[in-house]
Structure formats: structure tokens, C-alpha cells
Amino acid sequence: MAKYVGASIKRVEDPRFIQGKGNYVANINLPNMAHVAIKRSPYGHARIKKINTKKATALPGVIAVFTGQDLIDGGVGKLPCGWNVPDIKVPTRWPLTVDKVRHVGDGVAVVVAETPYSAYDALDLIEVDYEPLPAVIDARKTTEKGAPLVHDDVPDNVSYTWAIGDKEAMEKAFAEAEHVVTLDLVNQRLIPNAMEPRAAVAQWSAATEEMTLWTTSQNPQPIRLLLSAFTLGIPENKLRVISPDVGGGFGSKIFHYPEEIIVPWVSRKINRPVKWVATRTESYMTDSHGRDHVTKSRMALKKDGTITGIHVQTWANQGAYLSTFAPLIPTALYLTLLSGLYKVKGIWGEMWGTLTNTVPVDAYRGAGRPEATYVVERLVDLAARDLGMDPADIRHKNFIPKEEFPYQTPVAFMYDSGDYDALFHKAMTMADYSALRRKQAEARKQGRLVGIGIVGSIESSGPAPSKVAGALGSAVGFWESGVIRVHPSGKVTALTGSHAHGQSHETTFAQVIADELGISMDDVEIVHGDTGRVPFGMGTYGSRSAAVGGSALVNAAKRVRQKAMKIAAHQLEAAEEDMVYDQESGKIYVHGSPGKAKSFGEVALAAYTAHNLPEGMEPGLEESAWYDPANFTFPNTCHIVQVEVDRDTGEVTIQRYVAVDDMGKVINPMIVEGQVVGGVAQGVGQALWEHGIYDENGQLLTGTLMEYAMPRAEAFPMIETARNETPSPHNPLGVKGAGEMGTITGTVAVANAVMDALAPLGVRHIDMPLTPEKIWRAMHKS
């Protein structure tokens, strides 16, 4: 019986954060440390004719100035792409560019100085002679004839294409359709905005030729591999990468960034510790952005609302270079989710990954899955409207029935488990859906614009079986490592290859391990984010930590338990199969004789004294496990939203938000609820406010928090949450992903609610964000 798993335990990590003792990279100060600032392009697209660093170098306090060519001459390598679909063209990307700048913020030189203030002073003294070039920023227009080439060696600015599904079945569905819905849409560019700007500190030891890099990464081990094998050339066994406390990531801190190469390169060059901390403005113009799709879509239906076909064509803006996992997002995380919660045979999705003069686009919370959910759920809503059906009814009609799981979609995935009817029933009961509709009808009679959104969504979380990932283009595996180190005193240090930057691993993983071993949570310490302490691992993204990282730890703990049983059996002179391991107390005894038990601590000590171990058993009590998931997990949700649009101003107010999620078994309900609510807020941010905007010259118009609208506290009602648990059948914890469902569902739930509010005016679709101005214009056009 679990004593911790399933309980809302207060977080272990909080005491340090609430007292200002978080160990973020920017807080690290080393003796004799120098400071780095980076000269960045003010142009979207320009040829570099000349760089003059003389004046900057002469400024007091400046140690050195280096250009991109200096770095290349000093041995740095090109940044690789980690996801290579067939026939992909990967454009060249150096840590600092040398020939052209290709987006605002592209780095051209680096200053190293005694203080950050003098480093920034010196930036202004670097003279770069640019020849501005025409820029291209739109995902689709960049492929048109005559568009400026972002990279000379990528014709038509198309880096790759990808398609999946059953094209023949799709064409048949549309040929035989009784009704067809079409929708052209833009899924706008978002800027992640983790509250901690990226940072890096490097310390070179000339004596041992070892480098230590502290970086704000969600996955320090893969970063070390990329640095060793591609970009910096320091061998893995001489390079330690540490991601200490990291202030949010949301995907944006997965990727290998130029500064992770520049900072250690400079540290070795000047033989001093070196620090770089991004300003927020730098974050805006260098952190990988999210979404940015231009899409044409259509849905085929029978008159009774049965969906028979879905066809999607998407131009996915990849920005000026391919970020580390960029091609994964609009391929295997996007087109593969076009089946949604529905049983549809004729699905065909195709996409073009295009280059533009914008910041590279990569995973941002949800990553491909919000975009897919947006397309499918918008189409379903429009179909319901056309056919005169309630949006809930058309969804019920098309759900994959509970008894058909595991269910094979026509777009690659085998959904593991789910009960969508029960999920919707629970959410609709909680929201009192029929009452909401009744009240909406009354409000409409009074001329008020009240709208209801009811959407369902699914996520492919917990990537991924390594074999499948490899077949889809991954350069890495997606297993996770876990080590349980039991010390002689019975205290436990658990090492995980996953990483926490808000997800609460130090709490939830301790809950899992303590229950498995029958010990107190206080005796379990979780270590993550340091290649010097933990084995190779893959880090955290795609809602994988519990399903993959947690499974590795639980399997390692099971091995510890098995060894402990063997030791206890030997010492109590009993057969191993007669032993009982009491997971409530951590006591091990012979069946029927609980009075004569060995405690976990006694067995641990015995393992290390090794005075009396079974014949042939090695001393020590430490076990590791490498867990490669059998499948993704498929969390699913039903969110119901009520909004009201102000008739005079077009402003949207969210009046009610109900979120019912199936995230499998839950380790800590309080933490999971926090993930859902936080995710919803980010999803709503895309629906109503957030938009990364470039002008036609490639100038970033939303370059600070003053122009980019972030969700703030006043915009939300209390979000009501509940769960509908169907355990994942293929991992030992039964868990599914919890971190991204809110974002995946929240965006389209609110968008559909607003469109429902505007339906009486005949408004069919407005591209996000649904700002008062856009709504007002649509209201007055209709």
C-alpha cells in the first residue's frame, strides 16, 4: 500500500526558493571571473562586410574581443541538427555568424571584460559594416519564386518536407463526402519567456584540462555530448555540464545554443572563469520561438456528423537555422496527432519546413501537439456549426470507443488507453453543460455575446521508444537512466537523467522511491542535472520525466529490493521465495514471522560490511536501470470554457474554465493540478494575447515584455480541475504526461468559445491572438 504516492506532499524544493536560496546559473560567482556580452545583429538579413573591434578592445576593462572567424580558427564546430528526416538540408550554423546575419539577434562578436557593465560598454564600440539584404519572414511566402534566399545552399528556402497517413483513403473520403469543412489558418509565433533568462558560466582548469560548464539547460547530458562531438571538441570525460536550479524552460532550454560554446571557448582561451547572462531583450531575439504555422485544412463528413476524412497542409516556419530538434516538432509531434480523439480512416497530412529571417523555431510547451489539436478541434467545431449539431454531440459521435484500445490511428500512433465518453461525461457534469447552454441562450436573447468552448484533446507524451525515434529521424535515443544508491546507513541517493526546472522531481521521485523501498521520504535525496554526478540521460521535455525517468528509478528500486530480499533471506536462513518485503515499513521477514525481521537499514549495512552475504554475491547496495519506453503515453482531456465578448470593445472575459484530464495514475495531485493550471494559462495566452511579430524587413516588433503580451493574474477566473484516471498499461507507474495538456487544450478551448460567442454575428474564424481589436473589426465587418 502506498503511503506517499497519490498524496499531495508539500514540495521538498520549496524551502530554498521561498528564502531566496535558489542556485540559478546567474547566481554563480567564481574568483577572478570575467564577463561576456555578445554583439548581435540589428538587421533581419544583411551581409557582413567588415567588423572593426579596435576601439572596443582598447576600452579599459576589456580583456578581448573575438569574432566568429576567431572562434572558427580556434576550433569550434557547426551546431548540428538532432532530428534529420529524409533528404533534409541542414543549413550551416556557426556559434557566431561570419558571412551574413540571418535574423535580428544573430551573434557576430563577443566581448570579454572585467565587469558586465564594461562588456556592454564595449559592445557599442564594435563597428560592423553591414550591407542590408531583403528579408523574408512568412512560412509560406518564403517558398515563392523570387523570395530572398536565407542560405544559398537551400533552394526555395525549403529545408525538408514530410507527410504521413493514408492519402488514398483521404481522397476517397473527400470524393464521397456529404459535407466538407475548409479552414485556412495561422498558428501564430510564440516566444516562450521562461522567467529566468538563459545563462552560462564556464571554468577551465589548465592543470587538469577539464572544463566545467553551468548552463540553463533542460538536458545537460545531451548538451555535453553535442559540445564534445560537434561544437567544442572537449572530450566527454573532460567536460562536466551542470544545470543547477533552472527557472523554467517550456522547451526553450532543451536546445544547444551558441553561448554554450562561446562561453567555455572564451574561458579556455583566457584561462579564467567566464560568465554570460542574457538580458530579456536577448532572450526575445535568441531563445528558440514556438509554433508559427501557416495551414490549409479540410474535413470530410457524412450528414450525420461522422468524420470520414482530414487533410492538412502546413508550412512550418523553422526560422533562420535549424534549432536542435526543430524538424521533430511539425513532423512526428504534429501530423501524427491529426486523428485527435476520433476514429477516422482517411487522414493525410503533409508539411514543408521552411527557412526565414527569424529566430529559429523549435519545441515550446506542447510542441506540435497544440498546433494539431487546434486544427482538428477548430474543424470539428465548424462542422458542428454547419450541420446544426451541438459541439459535444459531434465529438461523442466520433470518439474512439473505450473497447477499441489499444487503437491504431492512420497516422502512426497506437493510443494506449482512454475512455473519452467517461471523460466528457465527467467534465460536462462538472460544468453543468446543459445549464451553460440554457444560460447562453438567455444571454443571447439579451444581445450578449456569451460563448462556450468544449474541446477534447490527446497528447503523445513521454517520448519515446528509441527504435521508433530513430526510424523517424532522431539522432539520439529516448530512454532514461536511474540509479538508486543505498548508503551503508540506509539513506538513499537517487540519480536521474531527467531534469527538473519547475516540475518537482525532488518531491515526486522521492515519493515513488520511498514507497517502493518502504522507507521515509526524508531519507531519499534526488540528484539531477549534473553530468559529474549522474549517468548519461536524456533530460526533460515532452512530459517524459515521470513516465520514462520515474520508470527507470522505480525499476532500479525494484532491483535494490530484490537484492535486499536475498541478503535478508540468507541471514534469516530462509528460502528467498518465503520472504516478505513489507513496503509500509521497509522490514523484511520470513512469511509468518514478522517479529524476526531485518530492517532496510540493517540489510544496507550488511551489504557493505559483507561479513555475511550469500555465496557469490557482490558487496554493496546500488542498482541502476535504463528504461526505454514501450510506447508514448496518451493523456487526454476535456476542457469546457465559458467566455463573454464585450460588444463595444471586443474584449474577452473568461467566466468559467473546467479542465478534466486523464493523465493516468497521479503521484502528487497538488503538483499535477499545478501543472494543469499553469499549462492552461499558457494556452490561454496564445488564444488571447501572445504573438511574436516581425515586420517585412525582419525586424522583431515584439522584442521586450512591453510589446509581447504575457498572461497576468487578473485575466483568469479560478480554474476548476478534476481527473479521469485510466492508467497507462505499459509503464510500471501507470503514469501519463501531465505537463503539457493544459497548454495543448487551453488554446483551442478558448478560441472555440470566442468563436461560439461571435457565431450569432456570422463570424466563422479569426486567427489568434483574439485581441479586442481583431474581434472588434470582425464584429463590424460581419
Place this chain on the structure above:
Amino acid sequence: MEQTVSITVNGVKRTHPVEPRMLLVHYLRDVLGLTGTNVGCDTSQCGSCTVILDGMAVKSCTVLAAQADGSSVMTIEGLAQDGKLHPLQQGFWEKHGLQCGFCTPGMIMAAVDLLQRNPHPTEAEIRHGIEGNICRCTGYQNIVLAIQAAAEMMG
């Protein structure tokens, strides 16, 4: 160039020469080593660097250290007294009012100011009171609950 400033920080008077252009937040972090106050932006929008200056919440990236000469500053490090957490710290812990923790010190200091001015705020007043502080993780809900819980503890 440099000028000397004396600032009482968390009850202790500190005197240092600083550049006139040095921001208060950099004085706290880089001169005094009080890294609990974080820098989240460069336009005074995010509120991560909020501290209490002479009794009022300010964004310490918007104040020069020289302007704070002779003043009293309280940072997150000065909030717990005699090893006992402040009710707001307790509230944030109990209600899961933080995830990555980066905005938390500023958020808590903004709430200190809010509860000083309005010891029993409504939900709407709390949401309005923290408009100047951005949190990307929590969706604010548990922060609101944390501040409510602290208000109750403080009576």
C-alpha cells in the same frame, strides 16, 4: 567616478563605493551577494526583482543604488525572522504557489507590500495587486491562494 552609498539592507547598514549608474538590483546581487533577488527582464515589467524600499515595494532594476543611499531595503533573504518563515513564505509552500521558483522572491515581496496596504484583500484585489509581477509557471491560481492563506495566518 565612484560614489559611496550607505544602505540598510535587511537591518544591517552596508557602505560601499559604487558606480553612479549601478542599479540597486546589481548592488544587492553583485556587491552584497544577495542573489535571492532575481533579474527577469530589462524593462521593469516582470517584477522578479521586487524588494521593499523604505516600506514600499519597488522593482530594484528601476532604482539606482545611489538613489537608495540612506534608505532601508528588505529583500527575500530578510523576510524570515529567527529561523521562522514569514506567513507568505509558508503560504507559498503550503499552497504550491511556485514551480521553478524564479519569480517567487519578487512575487512574495510584492505580496508583502500588498498585505501591508490591505491586510484582507479579496481575490480580485490580490489579482490586481500582483499585476506587476509575471509568473510563467503557475497560472497565478496558487499564488492567489497562497496570499489568501498568508492573510489568514497574519490575522
